[in-house]
Amino acid sequence: QRGVLRGSWRVDVLFAWGCEPRALARRVVSSVTIARARDPKQASIHAARARRSWSEVQRGRELRWRTGAWKEESAQTGRIVVMSTDSAAESGRRMDALRSSPIARMNGLLVSEHFLSVPLDHSKAEDPSATRIQLFAREIRSESTAAIADTGENRALLYLNGGPGYECSRVSSNGGFLRALFEHGKYSRIVLLDQRGTGCSTALSASSITALGTTEQQLAVLVHFRADSIVRDAELLRCALLGADSQWAVLGQSFGGFCALTYLSLFPQSLTHVLLTGGVPPIRLNESGCTADEVYNHLLRRNARQMSRFYDLFPADAAILQRVVAHLHAADPPLLTPLGNAMTPRLFQTIGLRLLGFAGGFARLHFLLERAFEQPIFPSSEGSVTLSDFFLRELDALEPFACNPLYALLHEACYADGGNEATRWSAARIRSELAPLFETSSECSTSPRTQQPPVMLTGEQVYPFHFEDVAALRPLKPLAEALAEYSTWGQLYDRRKLSECCVPIVAAVYENDMYVDIELSERTLKSILNPNSVKVLHSNAYTHGALRETPDELISRMFALLRATQSAPPPEAL
Numbered sequence: 001q002r003g004v005l006r007g008s009w010r011v012d013v014l015f016a017w018g019c020e021p022r023a024l025a026r027r028v029v030s031s032v033t034i035a036r037a038r039d040p041k042q043a044s045i046h047a048a049r050a051r052r053s054w055s056e057v058q059r060g061r062e063l064r065w066r067t068g069a070w071k072e073e074s075a076q077t078g079r080i081v082v083m084s085t086d087s088a089a090e091s092g093r094r095m096d097a098l099r100s101s102p103i104a105r106m107n108g109l110l111v112s113e114h115f116l117s118v119p120l121d122h123s124k125a126e127d128p129s130a131t132r133i134q135l136f137a138r139e140i141r142s143e144s145t146a147a148i149a150d151t152g153e154n155r156a157l158l159y160l161n162g163g164p165g166y167e168c169s170r171v172s173s174n175g176g177f178l179r180a181l182f183e184h185g186k187y188s189r190i191v192l193l194d195q196r197g198t199g200c201s202t203a204l205s206a207s208s209i210t211a212l213g214t215t216e217q218q219l220a221v222l223v224h225f226r227a228d229s230i231v232r233d234a235e236l237l238r239c240a241l242l243g244a245d246s247q248w249a250v251l252g253q254s255f256g257g258f259c260a261l262t263y264l265s266l267f268p269q270s271l272t273h274v275l276l277t278g279g280v281p282p283i284r285l286n287e288s289g290c291t292a293d294e295v296y297n298h299l300l301r302r303n304a305r306q307m308s309r310f311y312d313l314f315p316a317d318a319a320i321l322q323r324v325v326a327h328l329h330a331a332d333p334p335l336l337t338p339l340g341n342a343m344t345p346r347l348f349q350t351i352g353l354r355l356l357g358f359a360g361g362f363a364r365l366h367f368l369l370e371r372a373f374e375q376p377i378f379p380s381s382e383g384s385v386t387l388s389d390f391f392l393r394e395l396d397a398l399e400p401f402a403c404n405p406l407y408a409l410l411h412e413a414c415y416a417d418g419g420n421e422a423t424r425w426s427a428a429r430i431r432s433e434l435a436p437l438f439e440t441s442s443e444c445s446t447s448p449r450t451q452q453p454p455v456m457l458t459g460e461q462v463y464p465f466h467f468e469d470v471a472a473l474r475p476l477k478p479l480a481e482a483l484a485e486y487s488t489w490g491q492l493y494d495r496r497k498l499s500e501c502c503v504p505i506v507a508a509v510y511e512n513d514m515y516v517d518i519e520l521s522e523r524t525l526k527s528i529l530n531p532n533s534v535k536v537l538h539s540n541a542y543t544h545g546a547l548r549e550t551p552d553e554l555i556s557r558m559f560a561l562l563r564a565t566q567s568a569p570p571p572e573a574l
Contacts, residue, residue, distance in 0.1 A: 100115075116136075159192050163406075166195075179551075180554075191241070196224075201233075215482050222479065231263045256279055261283075262493060276508065281493070281516075289419030290421040292423050293430060294520065298517040300427075303458050307455075325440050327387060339471055341471050350466070352457030359543050374389075408466055408470075408473055411460075421489075437456055500530060508537040509536060
């Protein structure tokens with residue numbers, strides 16, 4: 001176990017097999033010698049306590065210990081770091097890469113922050129000259145459950161959030177899904193990972209991407225920011241934080257669930273169990289390839305049905321949406337928002353991404369539309385109408401790409417699972433096939449109201465026009481075009497491993513999910529995964545954001561299913 005041992009009690013330590021004390025002694029941080037481990041259980045308990053003291057060493061304190069003797073040569077060195085890894089050389093490399101902050105107390109939480117150097121391209125991990133990037137993770141422990149660590153039992157969970165291209169949640173108190181996980185999962189620690197390219201993990205912005213050089217140079221970097229690279233980052237983090245022989249659980253929300261199944265495909269031995277909340281990816285049954293076309297065919301139709309529900313709830317808003325679209329069509333040149341976005345009708349329709357799929361989204365859209373137009377005290381004789389400043393600023397706030405361009409660039413690539421298939425602007429192609437549903441025109445403003453087609457907002461789709469209308473994305477248009485035509489994506493899922501995997505999985509799937517289609521998710525659950533390892537929570541009561549909206553109810557139900565999975569007898573015993 002990586003850490004430093006202290007205290008008035010007797011010290012027992014287990015070296016990882018194959019690690020020579022003389023090699024470990026090169027990692028000099030404190031005056032420590034090693035006592036022979038007589039009781040492995042006691043050694044594990046002491047090592048767990050030792051990890052909590054690691055921050056004291058980082059602050060440069062000189063710590064001295066009561067010690068026994070491991071070997072004569074190690075006793076003579078007197079300065080040793082205790083760690084667990086597969087080789088002394090590998091441990092030295094990882095220790096050099098890891099930096100951790102002192103533990104901070106924050107509203108019932110014990111928080112430490114970790115930075116790890118990882119390869120940009122994991123296929124070049126052994127090349128000392130290869131480019132490396134920074135990975136950031138925040139480790140959370142609850143003060144109320146911190147005693148779990150004293151038992152030596154490691155119950156760690158890695159949380160993989162939705163995306164792609166979004167940093168992990170910033171939490172400041174023990175509430176929401178964190179409290180539910182600590183309470184129902186009895187975890188000793190929860191690790192919140194900023195996936196590469198986001199947050200503090202070498203975040204990529206439009207300016208930093210364009211600074212990479214030509215479109216070809218940008219493309220050569222961006223292809224390493226998908227789920228397979230994220231999972232390999234997580235593996236290095238697991239080894240650095242917990243030890244090479246450790247395991248942890250994974251909770252994957254939305255795109256994080258896609259990453260979790262990639263994790264099961266690459267490193268199933270590293271996982272104790274997997275929880276998926278609105279995050280079961282669509283996987284082809286018999287071959288690798290891109291599933292984007294069928295995804296958008298399902299989701300765009302769901303968007304239209306969701307808009308019909310909205311109009312049933314707020315029928316008067318149909319006319320307001322028509323007025324807004326007519327106003328945007330009439331603007332020449334296009335109306336600019338405060339952030340410089342060209343608010344065209346096609347861009348306006350995409351605000352459904354943030355409004356149609358979450359609890360309270362219908363009400364939020366209604367409240368937005370009620371202040372769509374300015375209400376002047378003295379209307380002009382010409383009767384001119386303008387969109388309100390409030391409305392334009394809210395439209396900017398609903399546009400997610402200014403700070404998270406990776407989402408726009410790599411969204412369709414999430415569905416490219418090998419097979420030498422390019423995405424080729426899948427959402428735009430499928431939308432053109434469904435044109436009568438989503439078409440708007442300037443003529444609608446002069447037609448009788450009864451003949452006007454209802455305005456249909458879209459959801460989680462990215463279109464070529466985003467890189468024309470959204471100011472932050474305009475410099476990235478050539479790169480977006482190159483990514484859309486890129487066809488040599490690696491495989492994300494191993495169908496054989498997934499079908500044979502015995503790691504317990506609990507998946508929550510939602511009938512009203514506007515982001516991950518339930519029909520495609522259930523196909524994966526029934527036809528790809530090992531049915532003896534999977535329990536499914538199928539619900540029409542939750543939205544895609546259930547983990548945030550009703551965390552305690554959702555997680556308690558999932559852990560009830562997990563306990564049933566873990567207690568079930570093997571198939572041959574049935």
